[in-house]
Amino acid sequence: MPSTNTTVKDIYCPKCAARYDTDSILTLCDCGSPLLVDYDYDQASRIIDRHELKNRPFTMWRYREILPVKDEANIVTLGEGGTPLLPSAHIGNKIGMNNLYFKDEGNNPTGSFKARGLGMAVSRAKELGIKKLIIPTAGNAGSAVAAYAARAGLECCIIMPTDAPFPFKVDGEYLGARIELVDGTIKDCGIRAAEIAKDEGWFSFATLKEPYRIEGKKTMGYELAEQFDYDLPDVIIYPTGGGTGLIGMWKAFDEMEKMGWINGPKPKMVSVQADGCAPIPRAFEQGTDHAEEWKDPHTLAAGLRVPGAVGDFLMLQAIRESGGTALAVSDDEMIEQTIALGSKEGIFAAPEGGASMACLIRLLDSGFIKPTDRVVVFITGNGYKYLDTLQEHLPSNK
Ligand SMILES: *Cc1c(COP(=O)(O)O)cnc(C)c1O
Ligand SMILES: [Zn+2]
Numbered sequence: 001m002p003s004t005n006t007t008v009k010d011i012y013c014p015k016c017a018a019r020y021d022t023d024s025i026l027t028l029c030d031c032g033s034p035l036l037v038d039y040d041y042d043q044a045s046r047i048i049d050r051h052e053l054k055n056r057p058f059t060m061w062r063y064r065e066i067l068p069v070k071d072e073a074n075i076v077t078l079g080e081g082g083t084p085l086l087p088s089a090h091i092g093n094k095i096g097m098n099n100l101y102f103k104d105e106g107n108n109p110t111g112s113f114k115a116r117g118l119g120m121a122v123s124r125a126k127e128l129g130i131k132k133l134i135i136p137t138a139g140n141a142g143s144a145v146a147a148y149a150a151r152a153g154l155e156c157c158i159i160m161p162t163d164a165p166f167p168f169k170v171d172g173e174y175l176g177a178r179i180e181l182v183d184g185t186i187k188d189c190g191i192r193a194a195e196i197a198k199d200e201g202w203f204s205f206a207t208l209k210e211p212y213r214i215e216g217k218k219t220m221g222y223e224l225a226e227q228f229d230y231d232l233p234d235v236i237i238y239p240t241g242g243g244t245g246l247i248g249m250w251k252a253f254d255e256m257e258k259m260g261w262i263n264g265p266k267p268k269m270v271s272v273q274a275d276g277c278a279p280i281p282r283a284f285e286q287g288t289d290h291a292e293e294w295k296d297p298h299t300l301a302a303g304l305r306v307p308g309a310v311g312d313f314l315m316l317q318a319i320r321e322s323g324g325t326a327l328a329v330s331d332d333e334m335i336e337q338t339i340a341l342g343s344k345e346g347i348f349a350a351p352e353g354g355a356s357m358a359c360l361i362r363l364l365d366s367g368f369i370k371p372t373d374r375v376v377v378f379i380t381g382n383g384y385k386y387l388d389t390l391q392e393h394l395p396s397n398k
Helices: 041-047 060-066 114-127 140-152 166-174 186-200 213-217 219-227 244-258 279-286 312-321 331-345 351-366 383-393
Strands: 008-012 036-039 085-087 100-104 132-136 155-161 178-182 235-239 268-274 325-329 375-379
Touching: 036 041, 036 213, 041 060, 041 244, 060 114, 060 219, 085 219, 100 219, 114 140, 114 213, 114 244, 132 140, 132 186, 140 155, 140 166, 155 166, 155 186, 166 178, 166 383, 178 186, 213 219, 213 244, 219 244, 235 244, 235 351, 244 268, 244 312, 268 279, 268 312, 268 351, 279 312, 279 325, 325 351, 331 351, 331 383, 351 375, 351 383
Parallel strands: 100 375, 132 155, 155 178, 235 268, 235 375, 268 325
Antiparallel strands: 008 036, 085 100
């Protein structure tokens, strides 16, 4: 049988330590927590030569031995991952930073880093014989599931808020998905998706409700390590919604430590959210383990309009263990920095990327970030997916 030489072992619950095998279809743990994938790290460190990885095609499948797909034939790919790490051309100079980098995830298929997580989740769904995928989404996740489902020959249903940016409503249909709009937040979409799933037998791809999306997102951490030659940056700034990217990268750093790939301190993980929806910064400040749901969430950054997340405690753990912080920025600051990224760096970013940049400016002002720090600002999505939102804030109208 063809294989990926995966070293996957089993699935575990980070909350109650329950274990599950990888041949069954899994959702959340019986205790309600998201599940994580475990590997045989001794074996992985024996069979992978990290310095040889660069000779493989630069997609996320480069790390296949520490990814969960068992049979190579089940990999569903559109070339996700392998995104550039861009040193700042002008902004760094202007704000006195010599080591400022942008990780431009807008280069992924369907225009955002959602391609990594959902490419992985769809591949595993195919491997496990799942046929119908449903997802509640604020936008980018829907496009990604639709694309990978189409490629895998699976059915896809997308439930999104009526006020989602219009490109998401268009590309999902072209990618073959059935689309339903709900007058409400992503949370309401989640409730509607659960109903349809139950009535019609769809499998839910809601954030963290299946264990494999994180495994795709964690490849951002592996890529960064390679791009920094295994000397990780001091700070990572990441716009946070459901938290899969933050949790995934932190898992990747932990795995690389277990395999002896990295030494020294791991990056400080910084979560940025919006003033109008900031459950994680609020919980971080209050010192709680879980984040209370945010009432009446609003922000133009659709990916950050997530009032409550099942992985809240994992995000807070990663932020605290890493010595990081969590911060909310205003929509105005986001737009201002989205314009700066475009006009000073040539990166047409989703407003979530502007949020990362706005967070950097704040943390530099407060002294949390030193001008000498090596900082990676995540641009999680492409501005082309937000044209209707962005045209309302054109620089010429300021
Ligand atoms: C989904 C999304 C986010 C939030 O990502 P999580 O990893 O779920 O926290 C941020 N930015 C963009 C552009 C997104 O689509
Ligand atoms: Zn559990």
